[in-house]
Amino acid sequence: MSRDELLEFDEVVAAFDPVIGLEVHVELATLTKMFCACSTRFGAAPNSQVCPVCLGLPGSLPQVNGQAVESSIRIGLALGCSIATWCRFSRKNYFYPDMTKNYQVSQYDEPLCYDGSVEVDVDGELITVPIERAHMEEDAGKSVHVGSLTGRIEGAEYSLMDYNRGGVPLVEIVTKPVLGTGAGAPAVARAYVATLRDIVRALGVSDVRMEQGSLRCDANVSLMAKGTTTLGTRTETKNLNSLKSIEKAVRYEMCRQGAILAAGGRIKQETRHWHEDGSYTAAGRSKEEAEDYRYFPEPDLVPVAPSREWVEALRATIPAPPRERLAALREQWGFAEPEMRDVAAADAVDLVAATIAAGAAPQAARKWWMSELMRRANAAGLGLADLAITPAAVAQVQGLIDEGRLNDKVAREVIDAVLAGEGTPREIVDARGLAVILDTSALQAAVDAQIAGHPDVAERIRAGKTQAVGVLIGAVMKQLGGQADAASVRALILATLEG
Amino acid sequence: MECPVALTSTDVARLADLARIDLTVKELEQFAGELGVVLDAVAQVSAAARPDIVPTSHALNLTNVFRDDVVRPSMPLADVFAMAPAVEQDGDSTWFRVPRILGEAA
Amino acid sequence: MSSLTSLTAARLAALIRTGEVSSEEVTRAHLDQIAAVDDRVHAFLHVDTDRALEVARRVDAKRRAGAPLGPLAGVPVAVKDLFAYVGAPTTCGSRMLENWCPPYNAAVTERVLAADMVILGKTNLDEFAMGSSTETSAFGPTHNPWDLARVPGGSGGGSAAALAALEAPVALGSDTGGSIRQPAAVTGTVGIKPTYGGVSRYGAVAMASSLDQPGPCARTVLDAALLHQVIGGYDPRDATSIDAPVPDVVAAAQSPDVAGMKIGVVKEFGGEGFEPGVERRFHEAVAALAGAGAEIVEVSCPYFPLALGAYYLIMPSEVSSNMARFDAMRYGRRVGDDGTRSVEDVMRASRGAGFGAEVKRRIILGTYALSSGYYDAYYGSAQKVRTLIIQDFRAAFSTVDVLMSPSTPTTAIRIGEPLTDLMAGYKADLCTIPSNLAGIPAGSFPAGLSDNGLPVGVQVMAPVLADDRVYRVGSALEALLEPRFAPLTKEAR
Structure with missing residues (x-):
């Protein structure tokens, strides 16, 4: 458990201006890894998806996955970034057993995408989050720690390495410092990551599932005393596995740093880890000195120089930003502002759209997802998308109601039967003889x-x-x-x- | 550009730590002296590197060498672990076994 | 017929094709020669006897069946022990990889096998190719067949010595700063560093990736060209491979005609530090080319004297990163894992025990040159000097067809000879390094003996992808100069 002194949040924002910065890693949903032709499929047996290249065997050489470059450029374009006309991969040198080569092929001072921005809707207010860069790199392997009580690295006797994830393509998206958000900082951090997730998902280039690690977020937080303009010392919090934890961790760090500064102390620049169980951050094991990654241009690869034509062709494939799409859909569906906001907040836009596309009236589709199904999802601790019912099935239930064959009460029974896996709504109605009497x-x-x-x-x-x-x-x-x-x-x- | 040309054995020890190599005290002292000689000899390189010169990281002028996103078979597990110093197996799962980790990932 | 081991690869291939001798006989003759002399020469780290004979018999069966055979089919080849070859250890001359058997073949290994060549075994080298004498091999030095008390050069001393000792007709090498050409020079053999990107690096254990280039080693220019033709050409597994046809090196090696060719002599490579006998042979070779109708001009390449310094920043920097994977976690010799020590300690101990002094020295130097605060002064500056070297070459090749210099400042040094300082040893590669920095093709050709009776090599350098010019001048030199053979081989010829 945390033993940090915390300052009340209201007092923190009265005395300090928070500055946040977010680093998001998105795992690309390419079929193969960044630098070799091994599959990226999730959940395979350990070390079954490795080859001389991603296992770092002597003499092996990387080959760039062109699809990964294309997906990275599309992400950059969707974030309003400029695309470099010429850039290189660099080696980031550090020893760690999850890195088979003991260097990570990444990009250093020549990112593929740079200088963009994202408009984030925080409770109806639009905030612009500036993007510093989005660059390509490879993921590391995964480790299992053996011999410690909780499977944690601390106190482990030894570790087991699985390199299936090693070499999976990543795009790292880094914001510039976000200033002036005040008490809204935790909400802005959360809303930014949610918006980024929606943008990337709309591109179809990643699953962006935080719980599976295909979207990972580190949050930088510092406090600046009111009336000053010099940035404070920041901490970087890792292990943020949900949108909720991002918001809570930023809030926690503000309160923790506020208490230290208010007591005249100094913030230590360090990496901290979010502990979901107790809702607190704790310092990582400190390093004696700052890491020196000794970046230099990757000599095994040639530069990436996207042509104007290529970039423009990719730009034409970028869908409207989710925010604009929402506005258009709201208009089309005739929803009130708060109705649409609720649908978006519940991650139900695509579900509602698919239900409408399957024939249901917009309001009917919305009501099913936002009331009956929401209640069941909440009771089961699931997201709406994880419910065992498809938008087509929901539309079918509504169709039966519209035909006069079901009333609301029976329809709810049918929904429960679908969720229980008994079949399609029509099958269930027939099997159970549930249809209303039309005779x-x-x-x-x-x-x-x-x-x-x-x-x-x-x-x-x-x-x-x-x-x-x-x-x-x-x-x-x-x-x-x-x-x-x-x-x-x-x-x-x-x-x-x-x- | 200014280059320090004398290396102490403390400097070498710090570099050996970055490079993860155990060096004996004798090696530390020997390398400090020898590397000083090399750095002396390369000092003229820094002197010749005028700001207006574009650095060359590669003699080749190639760009955009890409591979298609097509899966190819990975290595058989027997080959993956054939040369491994330590492995651990549990049913169908096999891992490389490494000693306990002290440091943090980047 | 003279002894099979003293014949050229081209001649052996012709005899095998016509059925006058079998590949098995040729292979056996070379294996016998290895058995007879290699305890004195130590060119080989591993002799692949059984498999070599098996492959040879397969080629013979193929010939009997009337299948078409390639230009070097059935000819034995020695492979530098940093190219991956399934079924044999690839040690790189290091304790770290003492028992490492790769699960895949290097591109050049694949290509010599596909050409029906017979791999005799793996040859000795400086540890991970870091050295100019083959003395840094963890498995003991190789001895120069011209004088067993002397080094055969390095890093590819094993391949060069195997040729000079008639243990193999051709061999594979790799050249980062002169590792093919410098051993060729001091053993009186031919060694070519192709244009960077001309031969795939896939499966060649990397030393300095932006400089490494595999290439052929032989006793004659034509043999080198034939092997170059076999191993050269585009390979998508190496992103730095050039997607263009291999220059017609075989035709060039059969065209010893330099009439009208403009040959530039590098002004900066001579004088102080150069052995007088080496300089005399070099000037005689140039004079002979002039006599054959070449136009000789002196060319100044003012930045060449900086190449050695730039190389000793770029090379160790890349080395420090390329050597990082040898941490004894997935392969390689693990030391000190007693169940209590941390992964960090075990990596340190394994690397401390697995690497020899020269490898450690270069890793430390490279770690320093890349470290924050020094990058611009060292690595960054060296990259700028690389630009200057390329500009020197560009200017020179705008006026001449090829450049020439001695391959090395001196003939072979004695094994264990104490050096005045570290840089003195590094200067063995003084003349060969600029072409690695610029990625251009270059070769070393025999030019007779120095006053001490040891071989001298002369270097020919050509523009990118003009490898054929190197061979053309080389074949002219071969035709004009008297051939010399190592004393050790008298009994075999």
């Missing part, structure tokens, strides 16, 4: 029976007190075991009494 003679018989059974109510309705019809509807529905469409029953009762 008019059967309905008429029930209506007649209940009118006869409630002569006083029938009389009141005939006298113009139509609100009393509810009693008869309830009675008919009860007789039919709920398998009728309430609106049809209502119409039939009124017609019978008038006739």
Whole structure:
């Protein structure tokens, strides 16, 4: 557990201006690795996807994956970056057992993409986050630590290395320092990463799944005393595995640094790790001196020099920014601002769009996802996209309602059956005999029976007190075991009494 | 450009640490002297490097050498581990086994 | 017929093709010669006897079956022990890789096998190719067949000595600052460094990637050209491989005609530090070319004297990074892993024990030259001097077809000869380094003996992708100058 002194958040932002910077690593969804033809498939047996190149065997040489370069340029363009006309790969030299060559092929002072910006919507307010660079590099392998209680590196007796991930293409996206966000800093950090994730996802170049590590984020935080202009000493927090943890970690670091500075102390420039279990950051094992990565141009590779034509052709493939797309969809679907914001916040835009594309009316699609399905997802601790139901199935349920074959109550039963894996909505309706009674003679018989059974109510309705019809509807529905469409029953009762 | 040309054995020890090589005290002293001689001899290189000269990292003038994104078979596991100093196996999973790690990744 | 081991590769190939001798006989003759002399020469680290004979028999069967045979089919070849060859150790002359057997073949290994050549074994070299004498090999020095008390040059001393001792007709080498040409010079053999990118580096254990270039070693110019033709050409696995046809080096090696050719003599390479006998042979060679109709002009390359210094910054920098993978985690000799020591300690101990002094020295120097605060002064400056060297060559080749210089300042030194200082040893590569920095092709050709009776080599340098010019001048020199043979080989011829 943390034993850090923390300053109240309100006091921090009263005395200091926070400065944040975010480094995001996106794993590209190419079929092969950055510098060799090994598969990048997730979840294979350890060390089953390695070759002389990514295992760093003597004499092996890297070959650049052209698709990875193209995806990197597209990310750069989507972030409004300039694309270098000529740039090189560099070697970043450091020893670590997850790096088979003990250098990482990366880019140093000549990034492929530079000087961009991202518009981030934070509770309706647009904030511009400036992008310093986006560059290409290779991922490292994964390690399992053995002999420590919690599988942590501290106290481990030894470690096991799996190099399947080694060499998978990464794009590292680095912001410039973001100033002036005040109390909004934690929310801005979170919203930036969420926006970046949406932009990259819309490009189709990465899964961008934080929980699988295909999007990883490090957050730099420092505080600047109000009224000064010199940046404070920053810390870099790693191991941020969700949007929520980014927000919480930035807030925590602000409060921790605020307490130190308020007490006249100094911030130590260090790497810290976010501990999700206790919601705190802790310093990594400190290094005796700053790392010296001894970057130099990678002599095994030739420069990348994207032509104007290539870049322009790729620019034509960049979809509208998610924010603009949202505005267009809102218009098209006729949603109110808050409705659209909720859909976006719930990561349901694509689900709703797909449901509409499968034939459902926009509002109906929205309601299914944002109420019934949201409730079930929350109860199961899942995201909407992880529910075992497809947008097509949701549209089919709505179609059955529109046909008058299901009422809302039965439809909910059908949804539960779909989630339980019993089949498509139509299959379930047929198998369970759940469809509402459409047979008019059967309905008429029930209506007649209940009118006869409630002569006083029938009389009141005939006298113009139509609100009393509810009693008869309830009675008919009860007789039919709920398998009728309430609106049809209502119409039939009124017609019978008038006739 | 100014270049320091004398290296102490402390300097060499720091470099050996960066390069992850155990050196004996004798090697430290010997290398400090020898590298000083080399650095002396290369001092003229720094002197000739005027600011207006474009550095050459590679004699070749090639650019944009790319590979298609097509998967090829990886190595058989037997080859992967044939030369490994230490491995650990658990069912279908095999890893390279390395001593406990003290430092931090970059 | 004279002894099979004294014949050229071209002649052996012709005899094998016509069925006058079998590849097995040729291979056996060379294996016998290795058995007879290699305890004195120590050119080989590994002799692949069984497989060599098996391959030879396969080539013979192929000939009997009437299959077409390539220009060097059935001819034995020795391979420098830094090219990966499945089924045999690739040690790079280092304890670190003492038992390392690669799971894949180098591009050049693949190509000699595809050409039906017979790999005799792996030849000795300075550890990871770092040296100019083959003395830094962890497995003991190679002895120069001209005088067993002397070095055969380096790093490819094993390949060069194997040729001079008639243990192999041709051999594979790699040249980073002169490792093919300098051994060729001091053993009286032919060694060519092709244009950078002309021969794939895939599977050649790297020393300094931007300078390394595999190439052919032989006793005659034509043999070198035939081997060059076999190993040269585009390979997509090496991103620095040139996608262009191999210059017609075989035709050039058969055209000893320099009439009308303009040959520049590098003014900067001579005088102080050069052995008088070396300079005399060089000037005689140039005079002979003039006599054959070449026009000789003196050319100044003012930045060449800086090449050695630039090389000793660029090369160790790349070395420091290329050697980092040898950490004993995935392969290589692990030292000190007693279950209690950290990975950092075990890496340090393994590298301390696995690398010899010269490798450590260069790693330390390169680590320094790249370290923050010194990069601009050292590595950055060296890259600028590299630009100046390229400009020197460009200017020279605008007026002459080829450049010439002695290959080395001196003849072979004695094994274990104490050096006045480290740089004195490094100066063996003084004349060969500029062409590595510029990526141009260059070759060393025998030019007779110095006053001490030891071989002298002269160097021919040509523009990028004009490798054929190197061979043309080389074949002229071969035709004009009297051939010399190492005393050790008298019994064999």
